[in-house]
Amino acid sequence: MDKSNKSGAEALIHSLHLEGVDLMFGYPGGAALHIYDAIFNQNYVDHILVRHEQGAVHAADGYARATGKPGVALVTSGPGATNAITGLATAYMDSTPIVVISGQVKSNLIGTDSFQETDMIGVSRPIVKHSFLVQRAEDIPDIVKKAFHIATTGRKGPVVIDIPKDFTDPEYKFEFNYPSEINMRSYNPPEGADTSSIKEAADLIATAKRPVIYSGGGVNQNNASEELTALAKLLNFPVTNTLMGLGAFPGSDPQFIGMLGMHGTYQANMAMHNADLIIAVGARFDDRITNDPKQFALSAKKIHIDVDPASVSKIIHADIPIVGSAKESLTALIEELKCRDLKTNESDISEWNEQIKNWRDAHGLNHSLLEMGAQNGKILPQQVIQSLYKETNGEAFVTSDVGQHQMFAAQYYHFDKPRQWINSGGLGTMGFGLPSAMGVQLAYPESIVSCVTGEGSIQMCIQELSTCLQYGLPIKIINLNNAALGMVKQWQDMQYGGRHSSSTYENSLPDFVALTESYGHVGIKVSKFDELESSMKECISLKDKLVFLDVDVDPNEHVYPMLEAGNAMDHMRLSKDEKTW
Amino acid sequence: MKRVIALLMENQPGALSRVVGLFSQRGYNIETLVVAPTNDATLSRLTMSTEGDEKVVEQITKQLDKLIDVVMVTNLSESEFVERELMLIKFTKDSFPENVFDETNIVSEDNEIINVQVVGTSLELDKLISEIDANNPLEIVRSGSLGISSDEKTLTIEN
Ligand SMILES: Cc1ncc(C[n+]2csc(CCOP(=O)(O)OP(=O)(O)O)c2C)c(N)n1
Ligand SMILES: [Mg+2]
Numbered sequence: 008m009d010k011s012n013k014s015g016a017e018a019l020i021h022s023l024h025l026e027g028v029d030l031m032f033g034y035p036g037g038a039a040l041h042i043y044d045a046i047f048n049q050n051y052v053d054h055i056l057v058r059h060e061q062g063a064v065h066a067a068d069g070y071a072r073a074t075g076k077p078g079v080a081l082v083t084s085g086p087g088a089t090n091a092i093t094g095l096a097t098a099y100m101d102s103t104p105i106v107v108i109s110g111q112v113k114s115n116l117i118g119t120d121s122f123q124e125t126d127m128i129g130v131s132r133p134i135v136k137h138s139f140l141v142q143r144a145e146d147i148p149d150i151v152k153k154a155f156h157i158a159t160t161g162r163k164g165p166v167v168i169d170i171p172k173d174f175t176d177p178e179y180k181f182e183f184n185y186p187s188e189i190n191m192r193s194y195n196p197p198e199g200a201d202t203s204s205i206k207e208a209a210d211l212i213a214t215a216k217r218p219v220i221y222s223g224g225g226v227n228q229n230n231a232s233e234e235l236t237a238l239a240k241l242l243n244f245p246v247t248n249t250l251m252g253l254g255a256f257p258g259s260d261p262q263f264i265g266m267l268g269m270h271g272t273y274q275a276n277m278a279m280h281n282a283d284l285i286i287a288v289g290a291r292f293d294d295r296i297t298n299d300p301k302q303f304a305l306s307a308k309k310i311h312i313d314v315d316p317a318s319v320s321k322i323i324h325a326d327i328p329i330v331g332s333a334k335e336s337l338t339a340l341i342e343e344l345k346c347r348d349l350k351t352n353e354s355d356i357s358e359w360n361e362q363i364k365n366w367r368d369a370h371g372l373n374h375s376l377l378e379m380g381a382q383n384g385k386i387l388p389q390q391v392i393q394s395l396y397k398e399t400n401g402e403a404f405v406t407s408d409v410g411q412h413q414m415f416a417a418q419y420y421h422f423d424k425p426r427q428w429i430n431s432g433g434l435g436t437m438g439f440g441l442p443s444a445m446g447v448q449l450a451y452p453e454s455i456v457s458c459v460t461g462e463g464s465i466q467m468c469i470q471e472l473s474t475c476l477q478y479g480l481p482i483k484i485i486n487l488n489n490a491a492l493g494m495v496k497q498w499q500d501m502q503y504g505g506r507h508s509s510s511t512y513e514n515s516l517p518d519f520v521a522l523t524e525s526y527g528h529v530g531i532k533v534s535k536f537d538e539l540e541s542s543m544k545e546c547i548s549l550k551d552k553l554v555f556l557d558v559d560v561d562p563n564e565h566v567y568p569m570l571e572a573g574n575a576m577d578h579m580r581l582s583k584d585e586k587t588w
Numbered sequence: 589m590k591r592v593i594a595l596l597m598e599n600q601p602g603a604l605s606r607v608v609g610l611f612s613q614r615g616y617n618i619e620t621l622v623v624a625p626t627n628d629a630t631l632s633r634l635t636m637s638t639e640g641d642e643k644v645v646e647q648i649t650k651q652l653d654k655l656i657d658v659v660m661v662t663n664l665s666e667s668e669f670v671e672r673e674l675m676l677i678k679f680t681k682d683s684f685p686e687n688v689f690d691e692t693n694i695v696s697e698d699n700e701i702i703n704v705q706v707v708g709t710s711l712e713l714d715k716l717i718s719e720i721d722a723n724n725p726l727e728i729v730r731s732g733s734l735g736i737s738s739d740e741k742t743l744t745i746e747n
Contacts, residue, residue: 133613137656140601191656193659315654
């Protein structure tokens with residue numbers, strides 16, 4: 008079959024099939040119609056019709072984050088392509104492997120401002136790992152092969168394939184040959200371990216007195232969670248994860264000191280600030296972590312393991328740079344440590360762990376809020392997350408949108424496994440939660456997939472409720488309804504004298520229960536604390552139904568701790584009226 | 589200090605825009621930029637100069653290297669290298685500075701206008717420009733820097 012003659016459209020679908028793709032998300036239109044016809048005539052690749060192209064790309068992204076396999080989206084030219092842009096930027100910032108195929112106007116019309124023409128390659132250039140404009144139908148198999156190779160190797164990322172309509176014409180057929188391997192002289196990402204500095208790294212580890220392992224999304228992306236956990240266990244060093252790195256080390260393990268950074272725990276930020284050794288793995292010292300880089304962890308030596316050479320010493324100088332795969336480099340490091348019969352400063356380390364415990368006891372997050380009942384007659388958003396955690400035994404996939412609810416989910420749901428927590432950390436894209444949950448649910452039909460959202464974010468891609476009905480996706484939407492763009496309001500409270508400029512809706516919110524029901528799903532409203540746990544139970548128990556749990560939470564709650572901008576990591580606000588400086 | 593970075597990239601549509609786009613996207617200040625195909629028609633060589641400090645240049649080099657179309661990058665200013673620029677200058681005949689240029693510089697001449705060409709380091713060309721300022725040249729065109737390492741190192745690939 009492989010060698011038979013195919014049109015460009017057939018070659019495209021067949022190439023996807025040979026790449027192991029069995030699911031794609033998309034939305035049709037003129038420039039993509041030849042491709043859609045080829046989809047109709049085969050049954051290797053299922054196509055999920057979304058309601059907005061942004062949803063298609065987020066869904067492909069969610070699928071990729073949950074499975075580790077590349078996600079695929081298909082859109083038409085012009086508005087289809089531009090609607091995909093937010094999804095591409097989201098995937099780019101979090102380095103997720105997706106391939107987005109866009110139809111383009113016929114090649115002879117390119118550059119003439121023809122109907123639905125957008126320079127997709129130009130528009131997407133700064134937010135893709137790479138892109139291809141197809142120049143001949145015969146090149147399609149080769150380009151697909153390259154696109155998947157680029158998306159899934161090295162530091163992963165989105166790749167665009169833009170295909171002018173004439174190159175998918177069913178009338179034009181050519182001999183289909185799928186390349187079995189690929190050789191690109193200009194692309195050779197680091198693959199194995201970088202062992203050049205492993206000995207120096209081990210020396211630093213052996214003498215460290217106040218070490219911290221700080222790991223990020225790269226560990227999850229590279230499936231290096233096992234190795235990271237093994238290293239931490241071997242050394243008894245405390246571990247903190249970034250927002251993107253949650254789940255790489257079990258969130259319920261006592262050695263885990265919580266997320267770090269902007270809304271990280273007190274003990275994680277204090278540990279970073281006071282450390283004498285930071286072992287950074289698959290993390291990039293983003294500004295949401297370091298606060299002022301000039302005042303960042305000044306007494307710490309830094310070992311930085313990352314697959315992207317450009318991330319190392321970009322913001323914070325790495326004393327020991329290790330540029331290679333996290334998985335393999337960690338393995339090499341563990342071997343080196345075992346081989347030299349490693350001795351750490353055990354008494355110093357236990358003193359350090361004791362110090363961290365004291366910090367945790369003093370200002371750590373309270374994980375028993377649920378037991379405390381209503382607070383001033385209101386439900387705290389944190390309590391909703393704790394209830395979700397309890398009813399799902401900590402085993403659900405949790406996607407989220409962006410805002411306070413996202414931070415509460417990250418802080419209060421203890422993620423024990425990598426790929427369990429799926430959120431837009433780098434771009435911070437409101438609207439990501441529901442469509443990404445669709446991708447996760449399609450990949451894992453038997454698992455509980457919940458989307459923690461806010462009444463602001465959910466309205467950015469709410470039309471996907473219709474997609475969820477069409478394909479029977481029983482997502483549990485947990486809406487922390489504070490009747491405001493809460494995170495914006497929090498900043499306005501703190502920095503703009505409480506002037507809530509355009510962050511509330513003046514009673515214009517829809518009735519989410521009725522709205523969900525009109526889409527054919529189940530809606531449940533919770534406004535009293537006493538209903539919270541029973542409603543959550545009911546929501547989770549409705550296995551085959553999408554449930555929208557609309558919970559009225561305390562609108563005045565802020566997310567804490569919060570780093571104070573322009574300072575070191577030990578400058579935190581701990582509540583509305585407590586700060587560390 | 590002026591730093592010169594040279595790279596080889598696939599001679600493909602879109603490749604140049606990725607390189608140039610990277611500069612603005614990441615806020616790098618580029619002073620000169622020269623691009624031309626090499627004798628291997630599948631490759632173009634791009635040379636750029638910048639005043640950035642070492643750290644910035646290291647980031648630029650790494651980010652360029654990450655672009656899929658870029659085959660090889662080198663920071664020429666890391667070791668001994670030769671930097672040259674070509675400059676064309678247009679004078680009216682009456683204001684032509686005869687003491688500065690000789691016959692070999694003149695590339696065209698008619699009743700009113702003389703065009704000259706000069707090759708030198710960017711610094712030499714800067715100096716020359718201030719020297720001839722009083723002669724009110726009608727137009728000055730500079731090519732931007734090219735560079736080549738002084739030792740046996742080359743920026744080429746084996747085919
Ligand atoms: C697409 C997009 N637009 C704007 C923002 C800026 N922003 C960040 S959080 C936020 C408020 C989110 O409100 P909601 O979803 O209700 O969450 P809450 O903070 O109330 O929990 C806004 C507007 C963003 N992150 N994404
Ligand atoms: Mg809200």
